[in-house]
Amino acid sequence: MSLAQAQNIAASLGGSSESIWLSQVTAITVTVLGPPIAQAADYWGRKWFVVATTLLGFAGCMVVSRSISMGMAIGGEILAALGYSSQALLNAIASEILPRRLRPAAQGGLGLTSGIGAASSLLFGFHMVSVSPDGWRVFFYVTAALILISALLFAFLYNPPPRPLQHSLTTTEKLNHLDWTAYIFLLLGIVLFSMALTWSDNPYPWNNSHVAVTFAIGVTFLVALAIHQIFFKKDGLCHHELFKKDRNCAIAFLCVFVEGLSFFASNNFYPSEMAILFESDTFRVGCRASITFFAAIVSSISVSIYSSLTKDIRNPVVFAYLSIVIYTVLMATATLDSSQATFAYPVFLGLGLGIVVSNLTTAAQLSAPPALIAIVSGLLAGTRSLGGSIALPIFNSIFNGNFSKHVGSNIASAVIPLGLSSNVLPRIIAALSSGDQDALAVIPGVTPEIIAAGIHGLKSTYLISYRYVWVAAGAFSFMAAIASCFLINPKDLNMHVDAPLEDEKEHEQDAIGSQERSKA
Template structure:
């Protein structure tokens, strides 16, 4: 029995106690109430069906979130063409990520402050369920973007999808638990693109619409699973006696306003620039500058204006090095986002331009990354849990992910098999960083801030993805604009193309428009073959810059992992928020 328990608590089994150890750090806990906790750090608890079913509900939530995220990008060009809005098609995927980046911290902070995990999870999944019903009937991209925005509410609950499994199971198991949840994410990442790819293959114009009905069913099943499968006992806070509006007043509303407005404007500016408008355009500059100014204001306010806001100062207190560990984890997840999106966004572009034109086979060629991740992510979690170590497996993961990016930077048009191998190598590496960084964050922070800390981490990743995806596209587009005419022109002219037909030939070849090519005077199959070979070489050189940009960040991450600090002391059998009364296994005997 913990020495901090009062006389009354001594009548309760040794493994069941009031969460007084956590309460001394948490001003929000009402000390007159009992919050269920398993505090026997040395003995493994016996788990029952209620905990297992709750974990299964979280497994399904992780699956559908990534299913929704990864599906549409796989056939984005077909969706854009179907809605006659190719120039704005990136907003179909960006709208979902934007909602996650902006609302994630708010949802998590409210969840921590009021211990309202279940109602938030069920509500956000229900909103996504509604969004999926709106999407299939879209006749304009505006309606589809609106539907994706609603689906983004369920994706914004990602921090809770990560933290609930960790808090209802022993701390020692957190790396392994996150590994299992990442297996669910991998299944979603594999099945989503394959399903939408197959549907699009059967109907190039409208096949993608049926994908949203599959999502519709999954979100509905997830909402029901959470409603009936995740049944946490009520956890009390000092705000229990307040009305709803009084509770809302306890949130960091100023910080929320600055963060949501600043992030929304900044990420919108990053997505507008380069594709829809030049970076020098007033719309792009205005949204970027105002967004950056508001984010700077948010940082200053969280630093000097409040100690208990979204960036709660307790997250950064360097007790036993945990504050440093949290800050380092935020940096590492930022780098993970830089590397991950270089692979998952630009490997499909590499595939389309160099190796495959069939929509289903394009998706299939991207699966080695996720299949490799599916099989190794649990092994990383087991390795970390077994040895109670995060640094070594995290460094190995970053090393392999970086090696995969370096390998992709070397791919030539004749390297079809090598491209698949390097994609798989990157997937083996990816099995570690997300899982172990999230676990490290959740081990380094006090429990009453676990969702908030997880949300700060995932938002940092979303910001990295947005910033660097825009940067990658700018670098890639700049190179392609130079390399394509530079490489294609001499090849086509050398094969006998009349100089008067050069410009339309380059344009038609770049657009993969066979109809336009066949109508150009002087064009022959031999000229098209020579031009296609030159185009592939130009695209290989253009895409290469993305991996050249990303790889050095991976090298920094490998080194930074060894400064993470030792978290083994907190990797014990304590369960911070069990969904049932737990007892040590020996108490059953």
């Protein structure tokens, strides 16, 4: 939850212009490492990848909690992000150990627990910050402890039989089966592409070489990755068998990309908008943000029951994206008098998020061959994080551009009619924008009425800037709503289990032995 705590960490450590990297490194790490880890898990098994990365997540949270600089916090978040990089394996495990008929319930259950965890962490984290400016450190201590407990529980309680490829291939053969060329292209492409987008207007303009050159090189590697996967490596990272059965995989990748974009946009901009425009109490900001996840809990439970009983995957996804569109429209049309209304708007977002990930994961997994269930889960997680890594810098650029464009004129139109000299206008704009009360107090001619009018002009600027972010997010979500209409309801939601926890051969031998003993 560094995304939600980024502003609090920046307020404590400084380096607010770098705080976006607390979120970006998570999205980049999951995008780059999620698919390779999922592919490797088919050869070495799921268990120890989950345990090892989760322990790294524990170490990362400890580093963040002890940070004395923004650079150290970002380094700790990179380690913590390694813990998220195997999360797709949990989606794969939950599906493959249960009958296919129960896959919607399995994915809905994961959504339920994720929603509980997200809501609890938001409330606890913002409460600790409201108690003390350094309360985010306690939040990361507690998070580290919970991650350590989960790693130990998984290590001791999850003991599946070895997968077929674990026995049939040597270590050298396993290493040769991995798509190393794709990993390198993916790493270089995503890192450089995301760095360029993050640097744009923060602090470099688009025509600066830091942005332009980095962007061009990143795109080149991503194009090379696409060419490699389409024409030269048909059984690699993007295995072609994923797309042969039907169109569900392709649509799921597109839609989950947009879901990641919408989620990261809301998780970053909704709390900051509430804090700037409507709330002075940090805990109340957390309460507002947590509504999304409480709504997601309800929709996760509901869709798991509905889709398991009806075998309908498509219609809930369409409904989910329309719900997200409604949320963005409501946020885009909010005014400075919408404080109470914006408390309820996240309900629509949560209803959508609780459905989208679980049903898209189910659709993609059933579209893929059983042997590729981990790969498709990893690609979905990576694609979702890619949406987030692209969303944050793009939306930040939209926000910053509109804020810079309107802040001067809005404050001027508010304070000049009240008699403030235009000579001191730059000083009051700078003081209001930075929240420097001491600087405001020494500006000649400034009165409480002028300060109040200037604050109103500043808030109007923030409102306009946020509005364009929500419009952009809504446009993407509407496209996903259209795409989701073309999903195909799977026909093989039956009682077959792809990877039972018991060894099937041993189970069959025990059954035969039991029958022979009964005959005797």
